[in-house]
Amino acid sequence: MKKLLLFALVSVLSINVAAQTVTYYGRYAGGVGLNQNILQRASALGYNAKVSVNDGLVLGDTSLVKVGIGLSNPRYRLDVKGVFNMRxxxxxxxxxxxxxxxxxxxxxxxxxxxxxKMKYANQNQWADRVFERNYQLLSLKEVEKFIEQNKHLPNVPSAEEVVAKGVAMNEIVAKLLEKVEELTLYTIQQQKEIDELKKKLNKHQ
Structure with missing residues (x-):
């Protein structure tokens, strides 16, 4: 009889110890899965919140929860107003x-x-317009003059602008490609001039 009472007392103490390691707050909140009855240091907070791993903290239902920090009307799974710091x-x-x-x-x-990857909303945001027939390609003389006056390439932000305002990565990538494509056109023009000069030189030999 004493052994039976001792066993019952130990069983009750074990259940209490186990129960103290989990926290469920909210309607239908609780453990889930094969180890739901032996979870350690697990918590489920909110309507229908379910936790299935040790040391887990689950906030709300898997499909309905919207957690707000610093605001009362969260619109997303996690909606934070203010500085969010990670260490x-x-x-x-x-x-x-x-x-x-x-x-x-x-x-x-x-x-x-x-x-x-960066995704662009429309084709005009990319630089291939440089290859359109109506594209106004500056002459190298005009480019030289612009550089002398402004100390940077046309249609590219200056160092002062970058420091003051920063740059949008998708925009600067497109602008750099624009300069590469313009440089390609200048190279093609120069090669045509070189080929023409070669022809003239060969005629006089």
Whole structure:
């Protein structure tokens, strides 16, 4: 009889200890999965919030939750008003998207941006207009004069503008390509002039 009472007391204590390691707050909030009855240090907060891993903190339902920080009307899964700061170790991901590293930190504390694509809204935002027949390509004399007066290429922001306002990456990439395409046209023009001079030179030999 004493053994039975001792076993029952130990069982009750074990349940209480286990229950103290999880926190469920909200209607239908609780554990889920094969280990839902033995979860450790797990919490589920909000309507129908479900947690299935140890040391996990789940906020709200998987389809309905909108968490707001600094505002009362969150519109997204996580909506933050104010400064959002992250503290990370060197050579560790600072930000992941779909389990892929997006931003990392190197040994010198500099951010590393992993491969990504930039999408443009329309074709006019790209630089291929340079190859259209009606494109007004400046003469090299005009380019030279502009550089002498402004100390930078036409249609490219100056160092002062970059420091004061910054640059949009999608815009500066298109502008740099524009200069490459213009340079290609100048090279083609010069090659035509060289070929013409060669022909004239050969006639006089």
């Amino acid at each position: 990370i170790a060197s050579n560790s991901p600072a930000f992941k998207i779909n389990d892929q590293n997006f931003i990392e930190l190197d040994n010198d504390g500099q951010f590393l941006l992993n491969p990504f």
